[in-house]
Amino acid sequence: MTRIEEKVDVGPILADGTPFAELVDVEAREVSMRVLHDPEIFEIELDRLFGRAWVCVAHASEVPEAGNFVTRTIGADSVIVGRQSDGRILVMLNVCTHRGMQVCRADAGTTRRFRCPYHGWVFGQDGHLVGAPFENEMYSDGLEKEVRGLQQARVETFGGLVFANWSPTAPAFLEYLGDSKYYFEMMLDRTDDGLEVVGAPQRFIIPANWKTAAEQFAGDGYHAVTLHQSLQQLGSAKAIANTASTDVRRTVNQIGVDVSTPEGHGFRCFDKRFAFPHVLTDDLLSRPAIDRLRLLPPAGLTPEMVSQMERHLDAGQLEVLAAVPPSVGEFFPSSVFMSVYGRTAEGVGALALHTFNPVSADAFEMWHWTFVEKGAPEEFKRKTRVSTNFALGMSGVIEQDDAESWPAMQRSARGLMGRRHTLKYNSLLGVNKPEWWPGGGFVYAGYTKDDNQWNWWLRYREFMMGHLW
């Protein structure tokens, strides 16, 4: 990319002279829609965000055996995620160090080595350069194999998810996660056998900037009332339809606790008292957390599996899961894990991971993985899978409509006046952490507002201004 002029307090100066800092207006809490449309900003993101942030690329259960690999993307780069014979998972740039062809051209497979089809350079499972054809004739002075292996990313796993980072100076993953670790554990790391992915992910192109999805999943509860209104008319709301007024029906999922942490991650936690009054009746609210969890287990768990959670989570985490569980959790910048509750103890809910992979300023590729609890009975796993794809992903009755709003925002950003317009984040609840709340971070209890999403933009701004590692 071209070298960008830089000033300490305003970040990159864009081609027309606009300082980047003006685009995320901290005082007004507004974001210029230019950030959705400008290819110059997209290029800066590839460098400053996707070149420095921890990016989710896979789940460990996708590569269970030594030699298994999947190919993924970080920013616009193709990477190989491969399981080694010693059990480690490595993430390597899928670019031949010789002339730049992709050495791996399948989405998945099993191999002991990657042989570039262009000139035949061969790399080991771990990316080291094994050799090249006619090595003596071509490289009589030596091939310097030790410095010509595939470029390695830093890799860490958390709750089975595999994260990669190109930056040698970025903090370790747990530090990057900060207080969000406590909440993600409730979603990913609850049972003896843990989660496993169900087959290959869905992949599809959304003609919109990746940030339209990423900022929404950081905590937008407000949109559900209108964009997902059709769901209120479906069976999902039937159970409470007879007992609650229209206003209550339309807002049950708006009331809860939003959490975000300074690292940019964010959670939406739904208050079960409002979302499931037909199950959690008032007389049950004083029962121990584990009893309430059996009445309404987290997505993917049978009531019988609930007792396992006591071995993996602390008392505070169990209480949060029993009362106001995190249902949407976003890893900054571009991955979200969802644990959507079923409506009854028999309801299986939905478990999914999305990533929003940037393609260009005007398009991103959405990936959708379905998850099950590995230790669940087979029939329950099947139901979880069916229920997840019914609600979420490309055909999901919830997310079909999200895929309508993001491209429409993008069309707006294409217009001259449209791109001068701003996204508004003026409705703030302010930190008001309840006494009993055991987790850290910025905690916003009540009717979900813009706090989480605004924090997402502040973190985005920090990355783009170049203030971070």
Place this chain on the structure above:
Amino acid sequence: MTAGDESAVDTRQPRSVPYGSATYLEVMAFLIEEAAILDEDRFHDWLALLTPDVGYRMPVRRTLLRRDGLGHEPGSFYFEEDASSLAVRVSRLTDTNAWAEDPPSRVRRFVANVRVIEGGSDEVEVSSYLLVLRNRWSNPSYDILTAQRRDLLRRMTGEWRLADRTVHVDQAVLGTPNLAIFL
């Protein structure tokens, strides 16, 4: 690591139901009429074409090396439906707030290369090619999907109905933002 689902590849030739036979023409007519019903947004008429025990699925497709198969993933899906989930989808789509398809896309489904693989007078296994052109908003170009469908048709009270469908899509990355349409 799961290799591709080899069972998805069917190399059988049409046997008991020859091209041009009466049954073949009935199957052709069914598929052509079904495409028209879907293209014309007649969702409830489409539901009436399904048997009560219908299975409807669309597996994920991946790019694999030739030795690993054609990349039809046996256990992961874009759709995995039964009669009741399809009915709920229709009830949502016909509601006033299903923004994904309101205004509706203009969709044209082309059915071709129909082969009746196996069957008798009351139940037939059918393979067909499907080309879907989906047009939306003021976009002058189309979202394109192509697939091979494997259907099981059953004759019920004299009429053919769809008893099972697997849509084997040809794209590893689908070039349309959602599947708020049926294939």
